[in-house]
Amino acid sequence: MPQPYAIMAEFQTPADILHAAEKVREEGFRNWDVFTPYPIHGMDRAMGLKNSKVGWFSFIGGCTGYTTGMLLIWYMNAYDYPIVIGGKPMFSPFYSFPPSYELTILFGSFGALLGMLFLNRLPRLHHPLLKNRRFALATHDRYFMVIEANDPKYRQAETQRLLETLGSRHIELVEGD
Amino acid sequence: MADAVTSTISYPVKVTAPPGELTREPLVTPTRDIGWLSDAIAGVAEGKTPRWWWICFGISNTMLVVCWGMIFYLMSTGVGIWGLGHPVMWGWAIVNFVWWIGIGHAGTLISAILFLLRQRWRTSINRASEAMTIFAVMCAGIYPLIHIGRIWLGWWLFPIPNSNSIWPQFRSPLMWDVFAVSTYFTVSVLFWYMGLIPDLAVMRDRAKTKLRKFGYGLFALGWTGANRHWSNYEKAYLILAGLSTPLVLSVHSIVSLDFSVSQLPGWHTTIFPPYFVAGAVFSGFGMVLTLLVPLRRVLHLEDIIRVRHVELMCKVTLATGSIVGYAYAMEFFIAWYSGNPYEKFHFLSSRLADPYIFGPMFHLKPAPYWWAYFTMVSCNVLVPQLFWFKRIRTNMFIVFILSILVNIGMWFERFIIVVSSLNREFIPSNWGYYGPTWCDVLQFLGTFGLFFTFFLLFLRFIPLIAIAEVKGVTPQADPHHPLGGAKVGGTH
Numbered sequence: 005m006p007q008p009y010a011i012m013a014e015f016q017t018p019a020d021i022l023h024a025a026e027k028v029r030e031e032g033f034r035n036w037d038v039f040t041p042y043p044i045h046g047m048d049r050a051m052g053l054k055n056s057k058v059g060w061f062s063f064i065g066g067c068t069g070y071t072t073g074m075l076l077i078w079y080m081n082a083y084d085y086p087i088v089i090g091g092k093p094m095f096s097p098f099y100s101f102p103p104s105y106e107l108t109i110l111f112g113s114f115g116a117l118l119g120m121l122f123l124n125r126l127p128r129l130h131h132p133l134l135k136n137r138r139f140a141l142a143t144h145d146r147y148f149m150v151i152e153a154n155d156p157k158y159r160q161a162e163t164q165r166l167l168e169t170l171g172s173r174h175i176e177l178v179e180g181d
Numbered sequence: 182m183a184d185a186v187t188s189t190i191s192y193p194v195k196v197t198a199p200p201g202e203l204t205r206e207p208l209v210t211p212t213r214d215i216g217w218l219s220d221a222i223a224g225v226a227e228g229k230t231p232r233w234w235w236i237c238f239g240i241s242n243t244m245l246v247v248c249w250g251m252i253f254y255l256m257s258t259g260v261g262i263w264g265l266g267h268p269v270m271w272g273w274a275i276v277n278f279v280w281w282i283g284i285g286h287a288g289t290l291i292s293a294i295l296f297l298l299r300q301r302w303r304t305s306i307n308r309a310s311e312a313m314t315i316f317a318v319m320c321a322g323i324y325p326l327i328h329i330g331r332i333w334l335g336w337w338l339f340p341i342p343n344s345n346s347i348w349p350q351f352r353s354p355l356m357w358d359v360f361a362v363s364t365y366f367t368v369s370v371l372f373w374y375m376g377l378i379p380d381l382a383v384m385r386d387r388a389k390t391k392l393r394k395f396g397y398g399l400f401a402l403g404w405t406g407a408n409r410h411w412s413n414y415e416k417a418y419l420i421l422a423g424l425s426t427p428l429v430l431s432v433h434s435i436v437s438l439d440f441s442v443s444q445l446p447g448w449h450t451t452i453f454p455p456y457f458v459a460g461a462v463f464s465g466f467g468m469v470l471t472l473l474v475p476l477r478r479v480l481h482l483e484d485i486i487r488v489r490h491v492e493l494m495c496k497v498t499l500a501t502g503s504i505v506g507y508a509y510a511m512e513f514f515i516a517w518y519s520g521n522p523y524e525k526f527h528f529l530s531s532r533l534a535d536p537y538i539f540g541p542m543f544h545l546k547p548a549p550y551w552w553a554y555f556t557m558v559s560c561n562v563l564v565p566q567l568f569w570f571k572r573i574r575t576n577m578f579i580v581f582i583l584s585i586l587v588n589i590g591m592w593f594e595r596f597i598i599v600v601s602s603l604n605r606e607f608i609p610s611n612w613g614y615y616g617p618t619w620c621d622v623l624q625f626l627g628t629f630g631l632f633f634t635f636f637l638l639f640l641r642f643i644p645l646i647a648i649a650e651v652k653g654v655t656p657q658a659d660p661h662h663p664l665g666g667a668k669v670g671g672t673h
Binding site: 039043090099139 | 214402404411
């Protein structure tokens with residue numbers, strides 16, 4: 005039998021999976037995750053996750069957008085082809101503010117979405133868990149704890165016992181690729 | 182997966198109710214568990230297509246054909262087919278543009294501002310409202326493009342190098358508008374799609390056919406619901422909400438600058454940006470009510486879009502309607518307070534003077550569009566005041582009728598602003614009366630075809646309520662709540 009991808013334990017309630025996550029973190033596992041139909045309040049702390057870095061992507065996007073807007077308008081209306089219109093200045097940060105403001109938001113939003121996808125390593129069109137029939141319930145009403153087989157602390161029998169003591173009533177091995 | 186999908190979890194814990202004065206009506210009918218939510222919402226987009234859907238789709242598709250037909254006629258003939266003429270060079274096209282884009286404001290307000298304000302009731306209505314926003318902005322976007330007459334030169338609005346070496350001219354608010362509206366559309370789509378990713382994964386995991394599994398799977402981007410993903414996802418969602426909030430406030434502000442930067446009495450007003458935004462939210466909620474009040478019934482979603490949600494939307498409509506009423510009054514005050522004779526003339530003689538009450542009171546001849554002003558004030562200021570009464574807010578039929586009146590009133594507001602300001606400007610020899618032609622009317626009806634065609638397709642293929650988000654606001658989803666599995670009496 006080929007090496008399994010991971011061991012997967014099913015839980016029935018959000019409280020159960022939250023406590024299980026605390027325990028698994030304390031045990032010192034590293035390559036593990038919980039899979040839930042919706043984000044569970046307090047799970048980040050239970051898993052010991054740090055604050056997400058998405059904000060940086062968005063911030064850099066926003067700065068780029070604002071700079072792009074200002075430079076673009078300056079280049080077009082004041083540098084490349086200046087035309088006097090209504091005696092208004094060739095360039096002014098005031099009239100170029102609205103488009104630059106919109107570009108700040110536009111690039112910042114792309115930064116947030118693409119940053120989120122990048123940090124999550126998505127899109128990923130194939131995943132061993134998505135082949136598992138039972139796992140389809142993770143988007144329905146079940147909560148799964150998955151500990152990957154490549155975790156340094158992973159020992160099939162012991163890990164299974166640990167998950168059983170945490171209250172999981174259904175544990176199975178997930179096939180690898 | 183349907184066999185495995187039926188929920189088997191029972192919740193044996195008894196929850197003691199808090200004292201009566203502290204109870205809030207729950208957001209989802211309490212007997213419904215989270216598996217049921219998936220089944221009910223995803224079920225709308227699964228199964229056999231109902232007959233009413235085909236009928237509505239047929240009608241809206243016919244109207245869509247009218248829309249393309251009128252655009253084709255316009256392109257081949259010119260804007261002369263519309264009722265435009267000196268001095269009213271902005272007619273229904275701009276009226277409809279501003280109206281549609283205003284409708285598009287509720288979606289982002291619900292998804293962004295109500296999210297930041299932690300209004301958890303938004304989860305039941307945000308997906309459909311965001312879809313409404315996107316389709317309304319599409320309808321709006323058609324008008325500026327086609328009203329330029331030579332549609333094939335529309336790309337001159339964008340900073341693309343061309344053979345004349347001339348660039349767009351950013352001292353004009355019309356250019357700001359191009360950026361505001363296109364950014365608004367793009368960010369609305371991003372926000373909507375991001376909210377959709379977990380729900381597309383739900384659809385993928387429920388799909389019975391290979392094609393559906395592939396289609397939903399492709400757009401779900403391999404979402405698994407991992408908490409490490411949720412952590413980034415929630416942060417990105419929060420940031421998008423934070424970015425969309427100033428965006429939604431800026432878009433209609435910038436649209437209003439198209440008018441208020443000019444010198445024309447009736448347009449040249451500093452109150453325009455907040456006034457336009459309040460009006461936009463008002464009309465947007467009107468449209469959300471028009472769409473969701475019948476839908477919740479037809480699609481049997483009364484347990485998720487509850488009477489409480491409708492009531493809360495009515496309250497937002499009441500609040501924004503009152504702000505709009507205040508803005509109308511303030512326009513008159515400023516016209517008087519400024520001492521500007523043109524402003525005074527405009528507001529008294531061209532807006533207020535009706536043949537029955539105010540005209541005789543001020544010894545004025547009736548204004549050319551007095552009936553439009555009258556309709557606008559009745560529908561926008563008086564009608565929403567009915568929402569003070571709980572009996573009206575909870576009567577779905579009346580709410581539906583009133584929401585349509587709100588939409589009509591807001592259309593007339595755009596009409597009053599655009600047309601009644603233009604038709605009598607400074608010199609009386611420059612005055613003229615404007616009326617639409619059949620082409621204007623059919624073009625407007627055609628955009629409804631576009632809107633409803635897309636909306637019906639949305640209902641058929643995409644979960645119309647954010648499944649993951651609604652699950653998250655139920656008590657069963659809270660690990661510290663007894664229904665979520667916590668021990669009674671303790672937090673952990």
